[in-house]
Amino acid sequence: MRQLVLPLLSDSPGAFLVVDDSVQDKRYRKSIAVAKRQHSGNVHGMATGIGPVNSVYSSGGGGDFVLLDFRPYAPDQDTKTTNDHFLDMFQQVAAEGKLLARTILFDSWYAGSTDLKKVHRAGRMFFTTLKSNRFVNLSKETGCQKLDSLEPPAPGWSKGVEVRLQEVPFGVKLFKLVATNGDIK
Structure with missing residues (x-):
């Protein structure tokens, strides 16, 4: 997906990479393997849904958010946590070296010491709670x-x-x- 959208970005060192997760409500699901009970900030509690971890690019201008990558939270299938997906996506972007964005925004869920150290070692600035x-x-x-x-x-x-x-x-x-x-x- 990144290869498709990278040419469309007005990239600069002042741009942002935003990593966040969400829960897509699937309470009426019949047979969606990746739908599971998980915490949803939207309902302030547990909900059944699909939980993608999203990596989004923004130049910082008027609402230009472009999805770069996403990973479904499906620990029963891949044994990965949302933090694992965060680090996988971040390390892939850092290793490719194609994005000029130097600042990463994420919530407290991804503010563990391992995540902070990896972002810092990659020479990126972060804002988190x-x-x-x-x-x-x-x-x-x-x-x-x-x-x-x-x-x-x-x-x-x-x-x-x-x-x-x-x-x-x-x-x-x-x-x-x-x-x-x-x-x-």
Whole structure:
């Protein structure tokens, strides 16, 4: 699929690669082998469906999202997790070296130390969310603490603060975003 769409992209180092999963509702399925019960953010719980992991390209302009790759989440058939699919797709893009996009966007599901280290080693920048129970280290003196127990830095969260994540050998810049509905990321 990538070979078909690569010539159509207005690629640049400022472009983005977005990796996300979804669940396509198949509650009335009769015999779809890859449909299974899995967590769906859309229904905020378990749902029966097909769960593709998608790799999408965007130049960052007005809503231009182009599907580059997808992998169905079907652990009964291929024994792969959604994280395995994330890494497979990312490593394939990195190995090909055809995309100029340097920034990868993904949610907390893919923000494990293994994934972060592989993205970092490939020389890419990432933006992700972290789960509130993740351990971070502001300095050697303070030691590790849960993310949700952090006090705001002196200049506030808008400038961010550099932290170390457990099992991640490089610093990351941490920001706190509060949505209009009160959700904190």
